[in-house]
Amino acid sequence: MDAMRIFRKDYVIGLDIGSSSVKLVQFARREDGLNLVGAGLKEIEEASDDGFNEKEKISALRSLLSEVDVKRSEAIVSINCPMTSIQKLRVPYMPKGELQEGLRLEAKNYFPFPIDNAILEFEILGDIVEKGIRKYEVIAVASPRATIEAYIALLNKVGIKPASLIPSSYALRKIGGHLLSLAGGEDKTLSFLDIGRRYTELLVFKGKDLAFSRKLPVSGGDFTKAMTAVLVSDRGKTELSFSEAEEIKREIGIPRREGESRIIHDKISTTQVLSMLRTPFENLTNEIERCFDYYREKNIGGEIASLVLFGGGASLAGLPESLTERLGIEAKLGDALEGLKVEPVLRIERAKVSHRLEFAIGAALAGAKGINLLPSEIKEEAKRTFKRATLNGIVTAVILIAILLHVGIKIELANLRKKIDVTRMELLGLQPQLRLAETQMLMNKVLADEPYWEDVFKEIGNIIPEDIHLTELSVKNKIITMKGVISSKEKEVLLSNFILDLEKGIFHGVKLVRSEDKDIGKQSITEFEIKCWVD
Numbered sequence: 001m002d003a004m005r006i007f008r009k010d011y012v013i014g015l016d017i018g019s020s021s022v023k024l025v026q027f028a029r030r031e032d033g034l035n036l037v038g039a040g041l042k043e044i045e046e047a048s049d050d051g052f053n054e055k056e057k058i059s060a061l062r063s064l065l066s067e068v069d070v071k072r073s074e075a076i077v078s079i080n081c082p083m084t085s086i087q088k089l090r091v092p093y094m095p096k097g098e099l100q101e102g103l104r105l106e107a108k109n110y111f112p113f114p115i116d117n118a119i120l121e122f123e124i125l126g127d128i129v130e131k132g133i134r135k136y137e138v139i140a141v142a143s144p145r146a147t148i149e150a151y152i153a154l155l156n157k158v159g160i161k162p163a164s165l166i167p168s169s170y171a172l173r174k175i176g177g178h179l180l181s182l183a184g185g186e187d188k189t190l191s192f193l194d195i196g197r198r199y200t201e202l203l204v205f206k207g208k209d210l211a212f213s214r215k216l217p218v219s220g221g222d223f224t225k226a227m228t229a230v231l232v233s234d235r236g237k238t239e240l241s242f243s244e245a246e247e248i249k250r251e252i253g254i255p256r257r258e259g260e261s262r263i264i265h266d267k268i269s270t271t272q273v274l275s276m277l278r279t280p281f282e283n284l285t286n287e288i289e290r291c292f293d294y295y296r297e298k299n300i301g302g303e304i305a306s307l308v309l310f311g312g313g314a315s316l317a318g319l320p321e322s323l324t325e326r327l328g329i330e331a332k333l334g335d336a337l338e339g340l341k342v343e344p345v346l347r348i349e350r351a352k353v354s355h356r357l358e359f360a361i362g363a364a365l366a367g368a369k370g371i372n373l374l375p376s377e378i379k380e381e382a383k384r385t386f387k388r389a390t391l392n393g394i395v396t397a398v399i400l401i402a403i404l405l406h407v408g409i410k411i412e413l414a415n416l417r418k419k420i421d422v423t424r425m426e427l428l429g430l431q432p433q434l435r436l437a438e439t440q441m442l443m444n445k446v447l448a449d450e451p452y453w454e455d456v457f458k459e460i461g462n463i464i465p466e467d468i469h470l471t472e473l474s475v476k477n478k479i480i481t482m483k484g485v486i487s488s489k490e491k492e493v494l495l496s497n498f499i500l501d502l503e504k505g506i507f508h509g510v511k512l513v514r515s516e517d518k519d520i521g522k523q524s525i526t527e528f529e530i531k532c533w534v535d
Contacts, residue, residue: 011037011073014364015061015160016168016357017151018080019053020044020197020220020312022060023360026068028343034364035341039348040064041356054154061158074163076366078171078359079151079373082199084143085111086169088210093127093134103140111142118142121371125209139210141167143373152378163368168194169201169213170371171362172310175336176205178365179308182339188305192334193288194358195313197221200284202291204304211302212295216287220313222280223249231272238268248273253317254281277316285326292327306330310358336361456480456506456534463501465494480507482530491517491526499530507532 012034016023026038042060044053087110094102103122107115125137148165155162176192183190189211191204199219204212227245231238240248248264254277255270263269288307296302306329309320314333323331336358337350348354372379460482464470467488474481488494495515502510514529 009072009074011069012364012367013068013070013073013075014171014360014362015075015077015162016080016171016359016363017057017061017077017154018196018312018359021356022057022064023357024061024064024068025357025360025364026073027364030341033341035343036337036346037343038068039346039353039357039360041353057154058157061154061160065158065160070159074368075155075160076164076166076363076368077151077155077160077162078168078363079143079147079165080168080196080359081143081147082215083113083147084141084167084169084373085113085215086139086141086167086173086213087111088125088213089138089140090128090130090135091138093136096124099124099136099138103138107140107142110140113142113144115142117145119145119148119373119375121373123370139170139173139371141170141371141373143167145375148373148375152374162374164363164366164371165373166363166366166371167373168359168362169203171359171366172201172203173210174362174365175310175334175358176203176210177208179334179338180205180208189302191292191304191307193307193309193311193314195220195284195309195311195316197312200287200311200313202288204291204295206299206302211299212291214291216284216291218280218284218287220311220316222283223277223313223316226276226280227273229276231268231276238272240268249316251317253277254319254322256318256321281322285323288323288327304329306332308332308334310334310336310355312356314355315352334358459505459507460502463498463505465498467491467494468498478534480532480534481513482532484528486526486528487523489524495526495528502530502532507534509533 010029012027012029014025014027021044022042024038024040025036027034028037040063042063044056044060089103089106089110091099091102091106099122100120104115104120107118107120111118120140120142122138122140125139128135128137151165152162172192172194176190180188180190187207189204189206191202194201194203197220200216202212202214202216203210224242224245227248228240228242244265244267248268252264252270252273255274261269261271264273292304295304307323307327309323309331314320320331320333333355335350335354336356337348337354340361460470460473468484468486470482470484472481472483486494495512499510499512510530510532512528513531514527516527518525518527
């Protein structure tokens, strides 16, 4: 069994630490793959300008982790940061060891912040040939080091050492690929829109390949902010609180233009709600259309089949229908749980949270391989820790196996000795019968299987001519070998007649093996060798 399998964690945790909520999913590693065994979402108060709101996030994390065995879990964390960017690039072919530095030199052309204080990671998608030049096609990700360090410090305070940090767009890419494979979308172009509290991200997939990604300057927070503005009407001044605005967004959302206006919570009419949400909705649709136009121009009229909505901002009631009407393509609420193996005991309000768990689930599906924004020093420390654990585990396993083998051999030896003693006693008891059987076998062989050699030798003596002299006679396995010499001048006739006489008698298969003429002094002789079988 390889070391990676021995020390692999039993569970995978996917974490999404957003500005308005913290999401956690837990998968168990089973023989049939990953099985979802836990999922949770905790709302947190609106963060300050830095967007981090550490105290609220720590409280939410501790609550979600209270029923999770962290030591047996591998944690993959999605980085939810507007400055963290992912790009699909084509770069000149070069040795892989030099690719990191080559990308860093070119990064200023692709990322909207200084790369010197950022962590840059990449994943090679494959080789292509463009205008006769071989190039790498890569996914490159950059994130400010300060953001990464803030996440690591936060996670350390709740006892988590992440196996991997990945950008939220990379997690969304994993979800997109998963959903596309379920829909058989190898030939389709689909788009995914994640509407968060502070920013929105649009990804376009052509088949399973990420073809386009961009962060949009319109967010779910813009819709809430528009609804909390002071509104003057014939009923006087109206101003909704943040919680009232969020409630109306989820319950009423974008009212349909058809039908009569009605009053909500005795404070605001549906007409007023529509008026307040019009500006952020128009801004959002304008940004989406601009991105789609750019994609179509770049891909020579490539059509986009549908738009799948994720994130807390997608909870705005009526948004999918309004986007469908405005964009002319189907827009629908995403389901990040689609196609996953879910344990029957897991209780979850799927309709309310499945479209908000996309980053957490995408992180868990991505695993610790591929893009990882952990600083290199932490990765190296993790490798050293793993090597030490592996070595200690191997040594422990060897010692344990040696002890078990020693104990097993001693037990086996004791059992073997007992069997030998029993067998020896049984053999002593069988000795008389064995001797009797051996005697009987010998008698049978002599009397029933062997020829009467006296008759055989008489037969040879009766038929051998006077001019043929046998020099050697041997018997083996009922085969008689005769060697001799012929001194007569008619040696060929004599030898031929001798062989014929042997075949007429009790012998069969008579074969002349060798015949050789020799001169001894003035006399010429013939040496021969014959083999024959006794009937």
